[in-house]
Amino acid sequence: MIEVTIIGSGNIAFHLAKAWHKSEKVKLKNVIGRNQKSLDEFKQFANVSSDFSSIGSTAVCLLAVSDEAIGSVSEQIPQGDYLVLHTSGATNLQAISDKHRRGVFYPFQSFSKNSTFKYAEIPLLLEVGTDKDKELLIQLAESFSQNHQFLDSEQRLKLHLAGTFVNNFANHLFQIGFDLCQANKFSVELLKPLIRETADKIMHINPKEAQTGPAKRNDKDTIEKHLALLPEGKSKEIYKLITSSIQDI
Ligand SMILES: NC(=O)c1ccc[n+]([C@@H]2O[C@H](COP(=O)([O-])OP(=O)(O)OC[C@H]3O[C@@H](n4cnc5c(N)ncnc54)[C@H](OP(=O)(O)O)[C@@H]3O)[C@@H](O)[C@H]2O)c1
Known part of the structure; x- marks a missing residue:
């Protein structure tokens, strides 16, 4: 013992x-x-x-x-x-x-x-x-x-950084989605099957192949309509930055 x-x-x-x-x-x-x-x-x-x-x-x-x-x-x-x-x-x-x-x-x-x-x-x-x-x-x-x-400590820090993206940052994006639902009086329950599928899918295909949506399709009209719905602020900046990052990959 x-x-x-x-x-x-x-x-x-x-x-x-x-x-x-x-x-x-x-x-x-x-x-x-x-x-x-x-x-x-x-x-x-x-x-x-x-x-x-x-x-x-x-x-x-x-x-x-x-x-x-x-x-x-x-x-x-x-x-x-x-x-x-x-x-x-x-x-x-x-x-x-x-x-x-x-x-x-x-x-x-x-x-x-x-x-x-x-x-x-x-x-x-x-x-x-x-x-x-x-x-x-x-x-x-x-x-x-x-x-x-x-x-070693250096490698562990690099793994911790990867974990920060997949856990803390992903969780923050969930929060923005929840806030948008609540602001528009939808139940957040509507998001949960989508959140589950997002996590489940990458257990068997890699995230690059799993990506869908307007950024991936370069659907400019939808992107503009989404941006018009978001007030000026951090969520709008995050939307633009992640859209551009998806398109760069
Ligand atoms: N939570 C996770 O998901 C996770 C995962 C992996 C590793 N870790 C690591 O695990 C460690 C603890 O994280 P945690 O999430 O358990 O944190 P936590 O829930 O915030 O607990 C921190 C503990 O440290 C005590 N503490 C803080 N400063 C102190 C001081 N100066 N003297 C004595 N006690 C002090 C706190 O006491 P009070 O209650 O009095 O403030 C509390 O008991 C961190 O090194 C973290 O990086 C956390």
């Missing part, structure tokens, strides 16, 4: 705690955080504490804190015989204080506390500061998902 302590009580901490509290390969010892209200949600999984100096005996200390807090929180926790991991795609391994054995455990998925996941299918991107910790990190990864590989 790998003993694990989680620091942080946000989205990632919640899903890792949920997966590991019933794992036969991991013993979740403690969840440490500064936010008493969100720590209460972790009492179902492990002991909770707000004392960052009380790490005790553990094999892994996983920092599930905001990217910008990784350095200061890793500095606050005492040096010990444990591997300190962060969970960030866009943060270098070296952001963790060099007084620790360091590594990265980056689940490549978008987590909110109230979502449910098949954890075993989530890709995990791993990195270790020293090869001696590789086996421990592989064992920890396998307690969560069989889908894991090692990427």
Whole structure:
């Protein structure tokens, strides 16, 4: 059993705690955080504490804190015989204080506390500061998902960038579509089969082949009519930029 302590009580901490509290390969010892209200949600999984100096005996200390807090929180926790991991795609391994054995455990998925996941299918991107910790990190990864590989900090940032387009930016476009429906008093339910098909289709053909619509067909009249419906502002600029980007591909 790998003993694990989680620091942080946000989205990632919640899903890792949920997966590991019933794992036969991991013993979740403690969840440490500064936010008493969100720590209460972790009492179902492990002991909770707000004392960052009380790490005790553990094999892994996983920092599930905001990217910008990784350095200061890793500095606050005492040096010990444990591997300190962060969970960030866009943060270098070296952001963790060099007084620790360091590594990265980056689940490549978008987590909110109230979502449910098949954890075993989530890709995990791993990195270790020293090869001696590789086996421990592989064992920890396998307690969560069989889908894991090692990427260094530079490669991980590039993957994070690709993820930002397909997740955060796509989600923002969904929001613009929802806002247009609501402004015109249509149910957003009308959009959902289209959203599902958009995501399903690219599971078996590539996005370039899957593209349809006025930009792809260079249907200038429709493009002009759409632009006339949009008020001046960011949505209109996004429409023009994405239309031009589709036509350049
Ligand atoms: N959510 C995702 O989809 C996702 C996916 C992959 C990787 N990640 C990575 O996972 C990490 C955590 O993300 P998250 O989504 O779980 O964030 P989150 O829900 O915002 O939680 C962040 C946690 O960090 C704590 N924190 C922030 N600054 C702190 C400080 N200075 N000292 C102590 N605790 C501090 C917060 O405490 P308070 O509640 O008191 O603010 C909270 O418990 C980040 O590195 C992120 O890049 C996130």
